[in-house]
Amino acid sequence: AHLDRITAVDDRVGAFLKVTGERALAQAAAIDKRRAAGESLGPLAGLPVAVKDVLCDEGEIVTCASRMLEHFRAPYDATVIAKLKAADAVLIGRTNMDEFAMGGSTENSAFQPTHNPWDLARSPGGSSGGSAAAVAACEAPLAIGTDTGGSIRQPAALCGVVGMKPTYGRVSRYGLVAFASSLDQVGPFARTVEDVALLYDAIAGHCDRDSTSANLEAKPTAPVVNEPLKGLRVGVVPEHYAEGLDPEVKAAIDAGVERYRDLGAEIVEVHLPHAAHGIATYYVIAPSEASSNLARYDGVHYGHRTDETAMHAELAAERKAAAETGDKAAIKKIDTALVRLYRKSRTEGFGPEVQRRIMLGVYALSEGYADAYYVKALQVRRLIRQDYDQAFEKVDVILGPTTPAPAFKLGELTDDPLSMYLLDLYTVSANLAGLPAISVPCGMSKSGLPIGLQLMAPPLEEERLLRAARMHE
Numbered sequence: 128a129h130l131d132r133i134t135a136v137d138d139r140v141g142a143f144l145k146v147t148g149e150r151a152l153a154q155a156a157a158i159d160k161r162r163a164a165g166e167s168l169g170p171l172a173g174l175p176v177a178v179k180d181v182l183c184d185e186g187e188i189v190t191c192a193s194r195m196l197e198h199f200r201a202p203y204d205a206t207v208i209a210k211l212k213a214a215d216a217v218l219i220g221r222t223n224m225d226e227f228a229m230g231g232s233t234e235n236s237a238f239q240p241t242h243n244p245w246d247l248a249r250s251p252g253g254s255s256g257g258s259a260a261a262v263a264a265c266e267a268p269l270a271i272g273t274d275t276g277g278s279i280r281q282p283a284a285l286c287g288v289v290g291m292k293p294t295y296g297r298v299s300r301y302g303l304v305a306f307a308s309s310l311d312q313v314g315p316f317a318r319t320v321e322d323v324a325l326l327y328d329a330i331a332g333h334c335d336r337d338s339t340s341a342n343l344e345a346k347p348t349a350p351v352v353n354e355p356l357k358g359l360r361v362g363v364v365p366e367h368y369a370e371g372l373d374p375e376v377k378a379a380i381d382a383g384v385e386r387y388r389d390l391g392a393e394i395v396e397v398h399l400p401h402a403a404h405g406i407a408t409y410y411v412i413a414p415s416e417a418s419s420n421l422a423r424y425d426g427v428h429y430g431h432r433t434d435e436t437a438m439h440a441e442l443a444a445e446r447k448a449a450a451e452t453g454d455k456a457a458i459k460k461i462d463t464a465l466v467r468l469y470r471k472s473r474t475e476g477f478g479p480e481v482q483r484r485i486m487l488g489v490y491a492l493s494e495g496y497a498d499a500y501y502v503k504a505l506q507v508r509r510l511i512r513q514d515y516d517q518a519f520e521k522v523d524v525i526l527g528p529t530t531p532a533p534a535f536k537l538g539e540l541t542d543d544p545l546s547m548y549l550l551d552l553y554t555v556s557a558n559l560a561g562l563p564a565i566s567v568p569c570g571m572s573k574s575g576l577p578i579g580l581q582l583m584a585p586p587l588e589e590e591r592l593l594r595a596a597r598m599h600e
C-alpha cells in the first residue's frame with residue numbers, strides 16, 4: 128500500500144531519492160513466511176521505514192544528496208540500520224535532504240527539491256525534509272532523520288508530524304555520515320507520539336562502535352508512553368518570545384501552554400539568558416566540525432574524482448603557456464597534479480552551501496582566529512548548557528515554539544543564507560546542550576499550514592519527554 132502511495136504522489140512531493148521497492152517486498156515476504164511458521168518477530172515487523180540518505184545501508188548507495196557521494200556504495204550497515212533490520216522493519220526507501228544535512232529547507236539537495244505535502248509551493252523544512260514529507264504524505268508511517276541543529280524537529284513542525292531528537296549519545300552514530308560530530312543525533316519521525324516512541328525504542332541504546340555512545344541501557348518507552356505524568360512542571364521561557372516570532376505561532380504555543388494547565392500541569396517561568404547566542408554559537412561550532420569532517424572527501428579516499436585526463440591536459444597546457452612566457456612566478460603558481468586533483472574534485476563535488484560551511488569552518492579554526500571564534504563558541508556553549516541545568520532544577524520539561532514561523536515558500540530564502548540560519552533559533556540549543564527535544568503538531572495557521580510545539584527535557588529523559596508530549600495530543 129505504501130509503495131502504491133509513493134507511486135501516486137511522490138512525483139509531486141519528491142520525498143524519496145530512491146525507492147527500494149523490490150527489496151521492501153522481499154523483506155515483507157520473508158517476514159510473512161516467518162510469521163506463518165510461527166516464529167517470533169521483531170517489534171517493527173512489516174512496518175515500512177523511510178531512511179534519510181545519510182545512513183549506511185550495506186550495498187546501497189548513500190548519497191547525502193551530494194554529487195560527491197552520488198556513486199558511493201555503503202560497505203557496511205550503520206548501527207541504526209542494523210537495529211531496524213533486526214526489528215524486522217521494511218526499509219522502503221532513501222529520503223531527500225539538504226546536502227550533507229546542511230540547511231533547513233531541503234533545497235540544498237544536489238538532486239531535487241522536496242515539496243511540503245500541505246502546500247506544494249512550500250518547503251518541507253530541512254535538512255530531513257524528505258523524511259518529514261514522506262510521513263506527512265502517508266508514503267511511510269515511520270521515518271529516520273538526523274538532527275544537528277534542528278533537522279528533525281524543524282521539518283516535523285513544518286510538515287505537521289512528530290519528530291524527536293534524542294539525547295546526544297543515546298542513538299549510535301556509527302555508519303552515519305558525519306556533519307558536526309559533537310551535535311549530530313539520529314532520531315525518529317511518525318504521525319503520533321506513540322509511533323515515535325516505538326521507533327525510538329528500536330534504534331536507541333549503547334553501541335561499542337560509537338565512542339560517544341552513552342553507556343546506559345535505554346529503557347523501552349512505548350509500554351509507558353500513554354501514561355500521563357502527574358504533577359508535571361512545564362517551563363515557559365520569556366526569551367522564546369523573541370522578535371520575529373509569528374503571531375499565529377505565538378497564539379498556538381500559548382494555547383499549548385493552556386492545554387497543559389488544563390491537564391493539571393504547573394506552569395513555571397524559567398530563564399535561558401544565553402538563548403539569544405545560540406545561533407552565533409552553533410554557526411561557529413557546526414561549520415568548524417564540518418570543515419574537519421569533510422576533509423576526507425578529496426577525490427582519492429572517497430567520493431567524486433574529477434576527470435583526470437582532462438585535468439592533466441589542462442595542467443600541461445598551463446605549464447606550457449607559462450614556460451613560453453618564462454615567468455617563473457607563474458610557473459610556481461601552477462599547482463601540482465595532486466593539489467589540483469583535490470581542488471577540482473571538491474569544487475565539482477560540493478554544492479554552494481557545503482562550500483560556504485567549509486570556508487566558515489576553516490576560517491573559524493585558523494591560527495590567530497580560533498581563540499576569538501571557535502574557543503569562544505565552546506565557552507558560550509557551556510553557558511547555554513548551564514542555563515538549562517539551572518532551568519531543569521525548577522521544571523520537568525521546557526515548552527516553546529519549534530520554529531519562528533510556518534513553512535516558507537520554496538526559493539524564498541535560497542539567496543539569503545543568514546535568514547535561513549535564523550530560522551534555527553529555537554532548535555540549535557538542544558544540540559549545543561545535548562538535550563532530548565521533540566516537536567509535536569499544535570494547530571494550524573489560518574492559511575492551513577501546520578505549527579509545531581517543542582518540548583525539551585534533561586539529558587537521557589526521553590521517557591519523560593515522550594510521555595509529556597503524548598499528553599498534549
Ligand code: GLN
Pocket residue numbers: 228229230231253254273274275276277278279306413551
Ligand atoms: N539548519 C541547520 C543547519 O543548516 C541544522 C541542520 C541539521 O540539523 N542537520 O546547520
